[in-house]
Amino acid sequence: MRPRRFLPSVTQLLAFEAVMRHKTVTSAAGELNLTQSTVSRLVNNLEHQLGQALFVRERKRLHPTDAALAYSRNVTQALDIIQRASMSLVANPGGGSLSLAVLPIFGTRWLSPRLGQFLDTNPGISMTLATRIQRFSFEHEAFDAVIFFGEADWAGANHSRLFEEHITACASPAFLERHPVSDASDLAGLPLLQLESRPNAWNVWFRAQGAAMPKTSGMLMDQFSMMIQAAISGLGIALLPDYLARTEIEEGRLAPILRTGVPGTGSYWLAWPKVKDDYQPLRAFRDWIVRCAEGGKPSHPDL
Known part of the structure; x- marks a missing residue:
């Protein structure tokens, strides 16, 4: 059982997250298509439920506390995960999903022309692709795997080498x-x-x-x-x-x-969280891309 006190409603969290971004109840209410009084009530209810003040109120502006700044990062991440999971379910209600981070031009020039082959042979898997240049933590980003350049040193991850x-x-x-x-x-x-x-x-x-x-x-x-x-x-x-x-x-x-x-x-590497080792969509993609990279290695004659 998860204690109800530590599970605010999604509506409360959406109101809190919107106020954090906009810094005003008015703008947050406009985004959420709610009245200002409703947004204020949702935020007040969240503070009451948590037993913590999240904002210092000065005139018509809200100044987040240090605790609210830390809390909002986790709330935003959690809402992103829920949104991606829901989008994946709607797009592919009968199969698994795979969320992949990839280097921008590698994704467009190398991966995309080959990806149709994987999707054709794995019709039950839906994919979400996003570009990332800088490294990130799998604990804070809702990705199943990443393709990156460098060495096999992604923190907390297992690796498969694609090609040099x-x-x-x-x-x-x-x-x-x-x-x-x-x-x-x-x-x-x-x-x-x-x-x-x-x-x-x-x-x-x-x-x-x-x-x-x-x-x-x-x-x-x-x-x-x-x-x-x-x-x-x-x-x-x-x-x-x-x-x-x-x-x-x-x-x-x-x-x-x-x-x-x-x-x-x-080299180019595929990395994934160790806890995802047995995730079937990832295993299927990992086996495919390693074979694909092995078969597509250039022989390097003069161009």
């Missing part, structure tokens, strides 16, 4: 007409585009060319999609994973530079 990243330097044909490159030394002084999550990638690439990295400059970005567009626009040289470089090269938007497909600074 191989990298290729690319620039627009027009850029290379202005700045011909026949040797690694020709890159000295040229703008080398940098990615926040790959701070040592250019050093690794230059070593693979048998050269030391020269002093250089270039824009710093947080996503490959921005880097690709910058390179296409002639703003510098991009260092891209092969699965991205190959597409841009085949379509003529970028051209490769020197040795291609050199080993990068990490």
